[in-house]
Amino acid sequence: MALINFENVYKSYRLDKVDVPALRGVSMAVENGEFLAVAGPSGSGKTTLLNLIGCVDVATSGELKISGENTSHLTDKQLTNLRLNKIGFIFQSFNLIPVLNIFDNVEFPLLLQKTLSRKERVERVRHYVEKVGLLEYIQHRPSELSGGQRQRVAIARALVTLPSLVLADEPTANLDSENAQNIIHLMRELNRNEGTTFVFSTHDHRILTEAKRIVTLEDGRITSDEKR
Amino acid sequence: MIWNLAIRNLRAHKVQTFVVGSIVFFGTLISVIGAAFLDSVSLAIRKSITQSIAGDIQIYSSKKDVQFSVFGNSQGGDFPDIGQIENFPEVKRAILENIPNVKEVVPQGINFALLNPNTTLDRLLTDLRNHPETNALVQADTKEHVRTLAQRLGATYEKNALGFLKVTPEELITTRAALARATSNPFWDQFDSNRNDSLEFLENKIAPLESNDAMSYFFYVGTTPETMMRAFPLIEMVQGQPIPPGQKGFLFNEFVYEKTIKHKIAVRLDAIEKKLHTDHITISESKELQQKIQENVNQAPEFASEISPRVSRELASNLQNFLSIASGTTAELLPQFFKMNDANFATRKAYFYKTIAPHIVLYRMKVGDVFPLTAVSRSGSPNSVNVKLYGIFRFKGIENSPVSGYFSILDILTFRQLYGHMTPDRKAETQALEAEMDGALSAFDASNASDLFNQNIAVTSNTEGTNSSSNSSSNSSSNKDSNANPRSNEAQTRAKKSMNTKDVDTKNYTTQEMENGVTPNAAIILSNPNKLDETLRNIRKLFADKNWMLKAAPWIEVSGVLGQAAFVIKSILLLFMTIVYFIGIFIVANAVLMTTLQRTKEIGIMRAIGGHRSFIRKLILSEVFLMSTIFGALGVSAGLAIVTWLGVKGIPSPNENLEFLFSGPRLYLSVSASNLAISYGVAVLVCLGASLYPIRKAVKIQPITAMRAD
Numbered sequence: 001m002a003l004i005n006f007e008n009v010y011k012s013y014r015l016d017k018v019d020v021p022a023l024r025g026v027s028m029a030v031e032n033g034e035f036l037a038v039a040g041p042s043g044s045g046k047t048t049l050l051n052l053i054g055c056v057d058v059a060t061s062g063e064l065k066i067s068g069e070n071t072s073h074l075t076d077k078q079l080t081n082l083r084l085n086k087i088g089f090i091f092q093s094f095n096l097i098p099v100l101n102i103f104d105n106v107e108f109p110l111l112l113q114k115t116l117s118r119k120e121r122v123e124r125v126r127h128y129v130e131k132v133g134l135l136e137y138i139q140h141r142p143s144e145l146s147g148g149q150r151q152r153v154a155i156a157r158a159l160v161t162l163p164s165l166v167l168a169d170e171p172t173a174n175l176d177s178e179n180a181q182n183i184i185h186l187m188r189e190l191n192r193n194e195g196t197t198f199v200f201s202t203h204d205h206r207i208l209t210e211a212k213r214i215v216t217l218e219d220g221r222i223t224s225d226e227k228r
Numbered sequence: 229m230i231w232n233l234a235i236r237n238l239r240a241h242k243v244q245t246f247v248v249g250s251i252v253f254f255g256t257l258i259s260v261i262g263a264a265f266l267d268s269v270s271l272a273i274r275k276s277i278t279q280s281i282a283g284d285i286q287i288y289s290s291k292k293d294v295q296f297s298v299f300g301n302s303q304g305g306d307f308p309d310i311g312q313i314e315n316f317p318e319v320k321r322a323i324l325e326n327i328p329n330v331k332e333v334v335p336q337g338i339n340f341a342l343l344n345p346n347t348t349l350d351r352l353l354t355d356l357r358n359h360p361e362t363n364a365l366v367q368a369d370t371k372e373h374v375r376t377l378a379q380r381l382g383a384t385y386e387k388n389a390l391g392f393l394k395v396t397p398e399e400l401i402t403t404r405a406a407l408a409r410a411t412s413n414p415f416w417d418q419f420d421s422n423r424n425d426s427l428e429f430l431e432n433k434i435a436p437l438e439s440n441d442a443m444s445y446f447f448y449v450g451t452t453p454e455t456m457m458r459a460f461p462l463i464e465m466v467q468g469q470p471i472p473p474g475q476k477g478f479l480f481n482e483f484v485y486e487k488t489i490k491h492k493i494a495v496r497l498d499a500i501e502k503k504l505h506t507d508h509i510t511i512s513e514s515k516e517l518q519q520k521i522q523e524n525v526n527q528a529p530e531f532a533s534e535i536s537p538r539v540s541r542e543l544a545s546n547l548q549n550f551l552s553i554a555s556g557t558t559a560e561l562l563p564q565f566f567k568m569n570d571a572n573f574a575t576r577k578a579y580f581y582k583t584i585a586p587h588i589v590l591y592r593m594k595v596g597d598v599f600p601l602t603a604v605s606r607s608g609s610p611n612s613v614n615v616k617l618y619g620i621f622r623f624k625g626i627e628n629s630p631v632s633g634y635f636s637i638l639d640i641l642t643f644r645q646l647y648g649h650m651t652p653d654r655k656a657e658t659q660a661l662e663a664e665m666d667g668a669l670s671a672f673d674a675s676n677a678s679d680l681f682n683q684n685i686a687v688t689s690n691t692e693g694t695n696s697s698s699n700s701s702s703n704s705s706s707n708k709d710s711n712a713n714p715r716s717n718e719a720q721t722r723a724k725k726s727m728n729t730k731d732v733d734t735k736n737y738t739t740q741e742m743e744n745g746v747t748p749n750a751a752i753i754l755s756n757p758n759k760l761d762e763t764l765r766n767i768r769k770l771f772a773d774k775n776w777m778l779k780a781a782p783w784i785e786v787s788g789v790l791g792q793a794a795f796v797i798k799s800i801l802l803l804f805m806t807i808v809y810f811i812g813i814f815i816v817a818n819a820v821l822m823t824t825l826q827r828t829k830e831i832g833i834m835r836a837i838g839g840h841r842s843f844i845r846k847l848i849l850s851e852v853f854l855m856s857t858i859f860g861a862l863g864v865s866a867g868l869a870i871v872t873w874l875g876v877k878g879i880p881s882p883n884e885n886l887e888f889l890f891s892g893p894r895l896y897l898s899v900s901a902s903n904l905a906i907s908y909g910v911a912v913l914v915c916l917g918a919s920l921y922p923i924r925k926a927v928k929i930q931p932i933t934a935m936r937a938d
């Protein structure tokens with residue numbers, strides 16, 4: 001069974017009484033352990049697609065199943081549990097909690113999960129903060145960090161719960177090539193070692209070359225889907 | 229974690245925190261002070277009512293369906309017939325034996341009394357009759373005094389006879405003849421040779437012509453005096469002694485004694501001084517004080533006639549000196565003397581008390597005197613009995629309050645004589661006084677009821693100071709049937725006669741004799757007043773078990789408007805607090821909503837990375853809880869500090885009538901721990917309640933909308 005299954009999914013936004021189509025009949029399947037890149041020009045519907053997978057948005061029509069469950073049939077609580085326990089989401093814009101420092105921001109989903117002891121949490125948080133290269137900033141507030149640093153904090157936060165599915169919306173857009181490389185390696189490593197499924201949108205060739213499969217969107221439609 | 233986040237959020241949104249914080253702070257502050265005020269007033273009212281007359285519980289017959297109030301019903305001074313407690317001694321014994329919380333059971337009967345004391349002429353004639361052996365100089369002076377008074381009476385009689393008196397021609401002739409005789413040389417030359425006849429003539433023909441504008445009205449509690457004084461700790465003797473156990477007798481309340489027994493001119497001087505002192509006003513700026521001065525000036529001629537001719541002559545030069553006026557008699561100088569102003573008031577008042585007052589009757593009744601007390605009996609007819617005035621007392625702390633100030637104390641035996649059964653012929657005989665009493669009562673009712681919260685209870689609302697009416701002795705109800713005058717005059721004469729005989733019952737009565745008889749109601753004093761409800765239930769059960777037709781009412785039910793005052797104040801305060809809290813809820817709700825909406829993006833992120841709705845709810849609740857507990861604690865502390873300060877300093881009573889509610893000239897605030905807790909708890913709950921709406925808004929925030937809100 002596919003981890004993610006799109007079945008003729010439509011998504012349109014209502015803007016000033018006009019329906020703006022973002023996805024126009026998307027059908028595809030993503031298997032466990034894939035390392036998939038969604039490519040396409042700006043406005044093609046990449047973020048919309050990820051938001052649907054990430055259960056932060058719902059399709060206008062068509063079916064989207066995650067682990068065989070039709071997301072439009074799930075309650076708010078079940079969707080929240082999915083987001084909390086199964087999915088790690090790295091948003092296109094940084095989305096940290098401004099009043100919390102880096103440690104607290106990364107720890108936040110672990111606290112919501114309530115599964116780890118304090119000691120385990122501290123270890124886990126430090127591990128991922130170190131992986132994204134921000135250990136020395138661990139006590140800093142997001143406002144004291146650069147855009148790229150904040151992006152890396154968001155990545156650490158997405159990975160810290162060891163989700164089986166990580167969604168990343170342009171994860172390297174704000175990073176210099178060295179940091180971008182590090183992040184990609186981290187993701188690759190997790191994909192290889194833990195079997196974590198990655199779905200990310202990007203324009204970035206550095207990632208595209210690493211991707212095992214590239215789905216290209218244009219005007220809300222899949223124009224190509226190539227495995228490598 | 230939630231707390232950590234909540235604290236950080238509060239710090240991050242300082243303005244909203246401050247807004248909500250100040251609302252909570254002032255809300256709790258006001259509610260602590262309000263609760264303290266309410267508590268203290270309730271306590272004070274309770275003290276004033278229960279410790280002066282009512283006791284904690286009143287019992288009375290349940291056979292009559294009347295609303296009983298120890299202070300008179302809402303019309304004021306009207307005491308309906310409440311029947312009587314059958315077999316009071318047995319009831320008392322049963323209550324004391326069966327209900328441990330009861331400390332005392334005090335038999336009581338409350339009634340309205342009227343006092344018709346001697347006129348100057350009465351006093352002089354009594355002197356002449358009772359002390360024929362006093363020295364010649366004094367005798368001569370007294371006689372001359374009587375003669376001048378008779379002359380004065382003649383003048384006013386002529387004026388009034390042609391005016392409103394409407395005397396018959398025969399009456400006019402005989403009265404004129406009598407007055408002519410009383411002022412003639414032959415009569416006085418032969419006075420001593422036929423002393424008895426002469427005195428009788430003066431007593432019967434001349435004395436009744438004198439107006440008695442000094443009628444006093446007050447209430448009394450007929451009781452077993454020693455139990456009453458033991459049971460009511462506010463009672464404090466200021467003069468004389470308590471009524472000895474087993475004796476009949478009377479104790480004046482200092483308030484009514486000073487206001488109505490004291491000479492009117494002196495009362496006005498006292499009142500002026502008090503006003504000057506407490507209200508810090510001057511005579512020149514107060515119409516009220518000028519009016520009082522004018523009344524004294526108007527009454528000066530009458531006042532002069534009260535001073536004996538010899539003393540008048542002696543006083544004249546002294547007055548001339550004092551006023552720095554070269555000539556004039558006392559009668560001429562007194563009106564000028566009483567025309568006081570801010571500059572000379574203090575010295576003149578001192579002079580009045582030091583030099584003038586000793587020559588007049590300053591108090592128409594003194595401790596030790598026997599006097600006729602007139603009251604309305606149960607059947608509604610007036611009745612007179614001689615009683616001895618043993619002393620003067622006051623209700624400590626509330627001595628200036630007219631509410632309790634009009635209540636004096638009488639032994640219950642005399643009370644029964646005045647109140648009890650009437651024989652038919654006695655009834656007919658006293659019918660005469662009825663019309664007068666009715667008039668008096670209705671005049672009193674009208675003035676008393678409306679005056680509870682007014683400055684002056686116009687108990688003696690009569691023709692004071694004007695001295696124009698020789699016969700309308702009771703009051704100002706001028707539309708009264710003028711035919712009543714001769715009749716009431718008769719009644720007065722009879723009352724005076726009985727006074728002159730001074731027959732007073734000095735027999736010693738046993739407690740049993742005292743308690744065995746008509747007892748309309750009884751006050752019950754509790755050892756622990758806080759167990760009022762429980763004790764009340766026990767007493768009612770006892771009455772039911774024994775099949776007694778008796779009612780037991782808590783103090784609040786038998787104190788008329790006063791008991792309700794506590795309730796009214798409570799309601800007003802509650803309403804006020806409700807308004808404060810509603811405004812509070814509104815402001816808090818808005819402030820919390822504002823912070824919530826400002827954090828839409830943040831809340832969206834939390835939701836997007838797996839925060840449940842319940843988490844968002846808890847987060848906002850924690851923030852509000854933190855704010856309200858912290859600022860609430862500050863508010864409660866500040867309130868407590870203010871209340872403690874006011875508890876030491878006291879809030880001054882704005883006027884005398886409020887002293888009853890304040891149970892003294894100042895209200896000392898205190899607040900109970902439970903009230904502090906309630907104020908605190910309510911503030912926290914109000915805030916949590918106010919955050920419900922913002923929370924509803926907050927949990928509806930979708931991650932997707934939040935993510936776009938940049």
Ligand SMILES: Nc1ncnc2c1ncn2[C@@H]1O[C@H](COP(=O)(O)OP(=O)(O)OP(=O)(O)O)[C@@H](O)[C@H]1O
Nearest residue numbers: 013015020021022041042043044045046047048049
């Ligand atoms: N909330 C929204 N309301 C209205 N229109 C929207 C909304 N979200 C997306 N769209 C529209 O849907 C289309 C797809 O948007 P989407 O954000 O998915 O593009 P994208 O491929 O992620 O672009 P980019 O590379 O710039 O991030 C666009 O035309 C966009 O304007």
Ligand SMILES: [Mg+2]
Nearest residue numbers: 046047092169
């Ligand atoms: Mg996008």
